[in-house]
Amino acid sequence: MKFIKEHDIERFYTMKDCIEDMKEGFRLYNNKKTYSPVRTILHHAELNSNTLFMPSYIEDLEYETVKVVSVFPNNSGTSLPSLQGIILLTETRNGEHVAIIEASGLTVMRTGAAAGVATQYLAKEDASCLSILGCGAQARGQLKAMLEVRPIKEIFLWNRTKEKAIAFKEEIERFQEWTGKIVVCEDANEAASKADILVLSTKSEESLFDGDVLKPGVHINAIGAYRPDMKEFGADTLRKADQVWVDTLEGVQHESGDLIQPVNASLWSWDQLTGEIAELVTGLKQGRQSPEEITLYKSVGVSYMDTIAAAKVYEQMLKRG
Template identity: 70%
Template sequence: MNFITQHDIDSVYTMKECIADLKEGFRLYSQNKTYAPVRTVLDHSHSGANTLFMPSYIEDMEYETVKVVSIFPNNPAAGISTLQGVILLTETVHGQHLATIEASGLTVMRTGAGAGVATEYLAKKDARQLSILGCGAQSRGQLQAVLSIRPIDRIFLWNRTEEKALAFKEEIEQSGWKGDVIVSDTANDAASKADVLSLSSKSQEALFDANVLKPGVHINAIGSYRPDLKEFGVDTLERLDQLWVDTLEGVQHEAGELIQAADHGKWTWDQVNGELAELVTGQKSGRRNHDEITLYKSVGVAYMDTIAAAKVYEKMVQN
């Protein structure tokens, strides 16, 4: 059995490839050829940490995976990454375990790629300003994906701990990207500038006031993945023209913003326009005009891991 490291992944797999592969995954999902039960979450109440267990099987590809990912928010103080993960890839003809894959970076990439697909169908074609609220690990994937899809020339960053945003700004500038990178003093300031707004925090309160949003903004909300978390408020839901999700089943179990709003009678589930797969397959249409405010809510689904892991493995074998 192979062990595939993050270095291996970086050497053979790009964000653009991952976006294309996830589109294939969405098509297979729409054909009922993916199987991914809602994940099991173990909470570690003493530290606010979680460990997630995510199995999935893709019928046509004859692969299955189990991902175990831990999210320990206090790790940076010990010099350890917040996100730790591993994927076991198995072929389903004979049940052979093919590879153990380092999953932290691949999780960031496939989450970003999902937002990239949403951005392709829902963001304005001329979107040039990207704002990111929350500058942790997942923000890297959000940045890479949106830059792959739209002609962004200015980035605004905000983080509750400003040092984190400043470090991310330096990282972006050192990567060779040629546009402007600005650290905003407030989340509202960053949100008010956005043509594409990426939310990648573990907040329990809405990060911004909806009245600052520009007409035509598209929002990728990927940070909240538990019922007690919330990155946007009911005021944002009231301003939306379209709301799309990765899977309805997943968000009904885990999307705190939507669950809390529904439980308090402020919003109803029939206001979801559909799942992202319906845009990819052309069953439904996305953005209708320049001024619509759109939002993609993702809590993650395991078949995204399976298709990304399988594609990485195949590329490693070919090389």
């Protein structure tokens, strides 16, 4: 059995690779070649923390995985990261456990890559202003994916703890490829109002911004909230959105407070959902129809994304010896 560390993955597996692999994953899902039970979440209320257990099998690849991720935000500022994960990769020809993979960075990358796919299909081609609300671990993957798929020239950051946004700004400024403008905003509405692409990557339980501040033509990637009691946007944003897409209907109906809460309050209905991103990738449905449309992608994560990323990483490492 191989043990694959994050620094091994970072040496050769790029965001561009991962975006293409997520497209393949979406196609396999749409062809009913993936099997991903809704994950089990253990909630540690006293710490406002969670441990997630996510199994998945992809028939055509002949691999399955179980991922365990712990999300402990109180670790911020300590020697331990707030997001920690591990993947057990098993080949399904004879059931051999072939690798244990450090999964924190890979989780961030595949979440970013999936949003990158959504952005490729839904954001305006000339979208150049990126706003990120929430500057934690997932924001890194979102930023790299957005830089990969759109010509970003301006970045606006907001975080409840301003110091975290400032630290992220300084981190971005160290990117050799970045020469654009970065602004740390005092107010979430200010950041949201600037966006051509708006990323929401928090564990908020309240709407982060007023839907009325959104510009025509904005595309929203809402990837942070993953429990029914969490939400990053409100019914006002849903009312303004011309298209609402999700990673999987089953997942959001179980876990997305952003959508479940408005449905329960009769402010929105599942019938208003445009579709799953896999339907865009396979051409079954069409995305943005005009530059003025507001589009929204809501993701709670789905485990077949981990399986395809882990399998591709493992196979690349075997090829490289």
